[in-house]
Amino acid sequence: QVQLQESGPGLVKPSQTLSLTCTVSGGSISSGGYYWSWIRQHPGKGLEWIGFIYHSGSTYYNPSLKSRLTISVDTSKNQFSLNLSSVTAADTAVYYCAREPSDSCNFDYWGQGTLVTVSS
């Protein structure tokens, strides 16, 4: 059974960089066939796709965040990561990592989500 688990600080100061890691178990990122995504949800709001990465390192970012965003993959650790720079209170959200099969194109496995609060 595939499992995804987000980890990282729950509190980040304004103007700093938000860094999260998603650890995948029950399947190998390097096997290919999947896009590995970050999605966030502002408190009480809807879902916003942040971006995804393929095992090769190819990335696709949401243009609304692209200038501040880096997603990377470490296949040796079976992890992928999110770095979002210059954060403000508007970046306070629950951040999810998720898997998207390249054939069925839906988010079929999700992490439990982690709340990141941006505050001084």
Place this chain on the structure above:
Amino acid sequence: DIQMTQSPSSLSASVGDRVTITCRASQSISRYLNWYQQKPGKAPKVLIYAASSLQSGVPSRFSGSGSGTDFTLTINSLQPEDFATYYCQQSYSTPRTFGQGTKVEIK
């Protein structure tokens, strides 16, 4: 970006009711449309992918239809565990985008 618009934003229904939620895309997305259910404090769970394919393990009372720009999620005989928020999502292009959600509440 492709805009996804759901209606209604919320609805009240009783156990046993048939519920229909609609989703409209701002341009044709063929059948690249997924439906998710989210309960408070939990990650979303995929119910329907490719407009009408039922995800493994999802009860058959959930069904999806549509293509192009107009899509529907139907829940036949609403059960107590179905009270949740439902989102549509397009996977036709990047950025992936979601509808604003439909909250299904108990009448």
